[in-house]
Amino acid sequence: MTTIPQIRKLVTAIPGPKSEAILKRRSEACSSALGMAIPVVVERAGGGVIVDVDGNSIIDMGAGIAVVNVGNSAQRVVDNVKAQVEAFTHTCFMVAPYLGYIEVCEALNRLTPGTHKKKSVLLNSGAEAIENAVKIARNYTKRDAVVVFEHAYHGRTNLTMAMTAKNMPYKDGFGPFTPEIYRMPMAYPLRWPGGAEKCAEEALDFVIHKMEKELGAKNIAAIVIEPIQGEGGFIVPPKGFLPGLSKFATENGIVFIADEVQTGFARTGHMFASEHEGLVPDLIATAKGIAGGLPLSGVTGRAEIMDAVHGSGLGGTYGGSPVACAAALGAIATIEYDDLPKRALKIGEIMTTAMNAMKAKYPIIAEVRGRGAMQAFEFVLPGGLEPHPTAVGEIVKFCQKEGVLILSAGTYGNVIRLLPPLVIPENLLREALEVLDRAIASV
Ligand code: PLZ
Secondary structure, eight states: OOOSOOOOBOSSOSSOHHHHHHHHHHHHHSOTTSOOSSOOOEEEEETTEEEETTSOEEEESSHHHHTOTTOTTOHHHHHHHHHHHHHOSOOOTTTSOOHHHHHHHHHHHHHSSOSSOEEEEEESSHHHHHHHHHHHHHHHHTOOEEEEETTOOOOSSHHHHHHOOOOTTTTTTOOOOOSOEEEEOOOOGGGOTTOHHHHHHHHHHHHHHHIIIIIOGGGEEEEEEOSSBTTTTOBOOOTTHHHHHHHHHHHTTOEEEEEOTTTTTTTTSSSSGGGGGTOOOSEEEEOGGGGTTSOOEEEEEEHHHHTSSOTTOSOOSSTTOHHHHHHHHHHHHHHHHTTHHHHHHHHHHHHHHHHHHHHHHOTTEEEEEEETTEEEEEEBOTTSOOBOHHHHHHHHHHHHHTTEEOEEESTTSOEEEEOOOTTOOHHHHHHHHHHHHHHHHHO
16 A cells, blocks of 8 residues: 555645746646646655645546556555566567466456457557557458547547547647548437437437448448547436447447446446446457556457457557556456455445535536546536536636646536546545535635
8 A cells, every 4th residue: 555645735835836847847848739737746646645746745536537546556566567677678479478468368358348258459558449449340340430429539649539529639730530430429418409318219319320321331340439438528328328339230240349448447336337238349448547557458359350350460569568467467456356346336426425415506517427436527607508618627726726636528628527546545535525615616
């Protein structure tokens, strides 16, 4: 366990003088195209806190965007990485293989939904996993078209930019984009024109109609969807929508790909969010929470699909680096031994209780939604559904000043998402929620 005191403590303003001096160097040295959610420079992090160079201890409600589910520098991750770095740092799995990579694949094959024979390939980032999942699906089906959804986020590489919905900041001026990507309406209950009740059925009918009549089902290689849309604003599809898509895919020889990059590894109260509706994706893309903070990602799926690609057709110099694999084995062991899915449910209960109480008080909150330790508020102008992004900006700033790091999200920038490390102490979580309550009251 971390030795960092689990407290919220401010000894300077945010940013403090030491952070400020280093951030000046950041401006000089690093491209101004890089964003920054909180203007502090990190010295250490662990459990539920981030400690900056001025000695401020900030409650972490973002987990590095759902990455350090097991906490920063989790003990098993640290031990495994240290041992691996001492043994060897790199051979390239395609040059000379090693056990760690194979063990991570075995773990993914075992832990992902479905009892069918599965195989895996390891890469470096979420975007790279999505790219590879699409490559595999196209190669297997010998088809081109890829179906994606409104509000989707799949990455920043050329193919995944094309798959991502939001123009600013992800796509603007970065085209041309790869062809054969088709965007479908998303089942977004809060904003569905026919109302939340009819959302699942109407959206499914609409999407299937478009796939059949506009694309031709036999031209579709893959349907790619996040079981809960992350960057898009934690949009939870209504019950039945995902199984309906998956059924249509199966009936039409289409590869159903779940992007579990943000929802995976215990975040939502199951190891994978697909499990909430008994969904068994043909391929599943994982990253983020897989390796406790080291860069690693994977594609896991039906053996016949994964094996359809010609020999040496998949790979990359660093994909499944031995150090990242050692970290992943430590992170996965922690999730399993410490039953972090259960922890995520408990965190979710605490968060939704507090968040629903806030919703009852503040008319700018249109909805509280999510699963497990992946919860969000959507902010609107009172009385309607007009997005209220300025409220989000002010709430985020208020929380920062008070020593709480929270992240925004959403196509309209009007969502606040809570993604604490799953090892956050309960009192710290409650304290963060109290600060958040005061922040919302202040706008
Ligand atoms: N799929 C569902 O959430 C990454 C993006 C941060 P990479 N989300 C955080 C940013 O602004 O760049 C993400 C995701 C889903 C794919 C990705 C891409 O994962 O590891 O960032 O490439």
